[in-house]
Amino acid sequence: xxxxxxxxxxxxxxxxxxxxxxxxxxxxxxxxxxxxxxxxxxxxxxxxxxxxxxxxxxxxxxxxxxxxxxxxxxxxxxxxxxxxxxxxxxxxxxxxxxxxxxxxxxxxxxxxxxxxxxxxxxxxxxxxxxxxxxxxxxxxxxxxxxxxxxxxxxxxxxxxxxxxxxxxxxxxxxxxxxxxxxxxxxxxxxxxxxxxxxxxxxxxxxxxxxxxxxxxxxxxxxxxxxxxxxxxxxxxxxxxxxxxxxxxxxxxxxxxxxxxxxxxxxxxxxxxxxxxxxxxxxxxxxxxxxxxxxxxxxxxxxxxxxxxxxxxxxxxxxxxxxxxxxx
Amino acid sequence: xxxxxxxxxxxxxxxxxxxxxxxxxxxxxxxxxxxxxxxxxxxxxxxxxxxxxxxxxxxxxxxxxxxxxxxxxxxxxxxxxxxxxxxxxxxxxxxxxxxxxxxxxxxxxxxxxxxxxx
Numbered sequence: 280x281x282x283x284x285x286x287x288x289x290x291x292x293x294x295x296x297x298x299x300x301x302x303x304x305x306x307x308x309x310x311x312x313x314x315x316x317x318x319x320x321x322x323x324x325x326x327x328x329x330x331x332x333x334x335x336x337x338x339x340x341x342x343x344x345x346x347x348x349x350x351x352x353x354x355x356x357x358x359x360x361x362x363x364x365x366x367x368x369x370x371x372x373x374x375x376x377x378x379x380x381x382x383x384x385x386x387x388x389x390x391x392x393x394x395x396x397x398x399x400x401x402x403x404x405x406x407x408x409x410x411x412x413x414x415x416x417x418x419x420x421x422x423x424x425x426x427x428x429x430x431x432x433x434x435x436x437x438x439x440x441x442x443x444x445x446x447x448x449x450x451x452x453x454x455x456x457x458x459x460x461x462x463x464x465x466x467x468x469x470x471x472x473x474x475x476x477x478x479x480x481x482x483x484x485x486x487x488x489x490x491x492x493x494x495x496x497x498x499x500x501x502x503x504x505x506x507x508x509x510x511x512x513x514x515x516x517x518x519x520x521x522x523x524x525x526x527x528x529x530x531x532x533x534x535x536x537x538x539x540x541x542x543x544x545x546x547x548x549x550x551x552x553x554x555x556x557x558x559x560x561x562x563x564x565x566x567x568x569x570x571x572x573x574x575x576x577x578x579x580x581x582x583x584x585x586x587x588x589x590x591x592x593x594x595x596x597x598x599x600x601x602x603x604x605x606x
Numbered sequence: 607x608x609x610x611x612x613x614x615x616x617x618x619x620x621x622x623x624x625x626x627x628x629x630x631x632x633x634x635x636x637x638x639x640x641x642x643x644x645x646x647x648x649x650x651x652x653x654x655x656x657x658x659x660x661x662x663x664x665x666x667x668x669x670x671x672x673x674x675x676x677x678x679x680x681x682x683x684x685x686x687x688x689x690x691x692x693x694x695x696x697x698x699x700x701x702x703x704x705x706x707x708x709x710x711x712x713x714x715x716x717x718x719x720x721x722x723x724x
Contacts, residue, residue, distance in 0.1 A: 395611075398608060398651075
């Protein structure tokens with residue numbers, strides 16, 4: 280039993296350390312000293328600042344939307360015990376979808392100038408242009424794992440006393456719940472499919488959004504898109520792994536409970552194998568996946584609120600000037 | 607790279623079409639190169655999507671690009687002029703530059719001679 284609490288505690292400490300490290304790195308990037316020759320001229324500073332301000336505002340709005348949906352989801356779950364925790368289980372996925380929709384639909388680049396001289400690169404920008412190929416498989420692997428596990432738990436579930444498919448019976452006289460049977464699995468699969476769609480939509484919008492009209496902002500623009508792509512992938516995968524971990528954890532607890540029966544002959548609990556072992560494996564795997572999901576979600580927030588280093592460097596002189604004027 | 611200049615009296619559609627055609631004919635955009643989507647190019651240049659779509663359609667009717675739903679708009683193979691043509695053009699340009707002839711006058715002279723069939 281002690282191990283049940285030591286493992287999550289150790290993992291939580293790891294999560295906290297990783298998040299703090301990332302935040303420190305992001306802060307250092309944002310306040311980096313400007314190397315000679317990398318700053319933008321004064322006339323281009325407003326556009327650079329505008330890109331930064333719009334990107335940060337949009338990301339803040341996305342984080343706010345996710346938190347808002349999260350609060351509503353968990354409140355509904357607490358207020359409706361007759362739904363047996365279904366809204367709470369769906370909340371991470373729905374919150375991630377809300378954040379991705381904000382990232383997709385709120386414009387984060389200033390409108391292209393419609394007068395004077397403007398230029399465009401002829402290289403097509405694709406949804407996967409701003410990250411390593413392997414990173415794009417992460418949400419797909421997460422979605423595949425969720426869908427496969429939802430089908431498995433659906434098929435192994437049984438009806439509870441209220442008629443919902445949310446129990447598991449390992450033998451006729453021993454059943455336990457809440458088990459992620461069809462009652463939870465079907466909405467979970469629907470949310471997962473929607474989340475994959477929202478992820479693809481957000482990646483496409485990020486790639487196809489207009490470039491700044493000034494070619495000197497190309498590097499900053501590329502970095503801002505790469506940062507947004509990272510944020511989208513981490514948020515999407517993190518949300519999936521979070522609720523996959525939660526489902527796995529509850530499946531494990533329930534399976535383990537269903538596999539334990541009081542034996543009056545030995546005055547102890549009889550463990551029905553292999554169900555008891557499967558339950559334990561699910562329980563610990565659920566904790567690991569849940570924490571992995573949490574780490575990814577926190578890292579996506581760090582990405583959302585941090586600055587791409589080149590953009591930070593390019594506007595650093597303007598900040599220094601503003602500080603000098605203030606003094 | 608495509609550059610649109612609003613001070614240029616040439617319509618933006620023609621600026622876009624001619625720059626793309628030149629880049630295809632001179633081999634800067636080789637065969638099978640995929641062009642950006644209409645939406646991307648229109649957004650980057652601050653043009654109406656219809657302007658870019660019309661330029662792509664004109665290039666397609668000229669046989670320089672081919673479009674399909676699956677693979678977008680791609681440069682057709684073997685559209686670049688030969689090395690011998692480029693070399694002849696280079697000699698022609700060098701000769702006219704020595705006489706301080708402007709590019710418009712040079713093109714007019716080529717058109718006139720071409721029409722005369724000499």
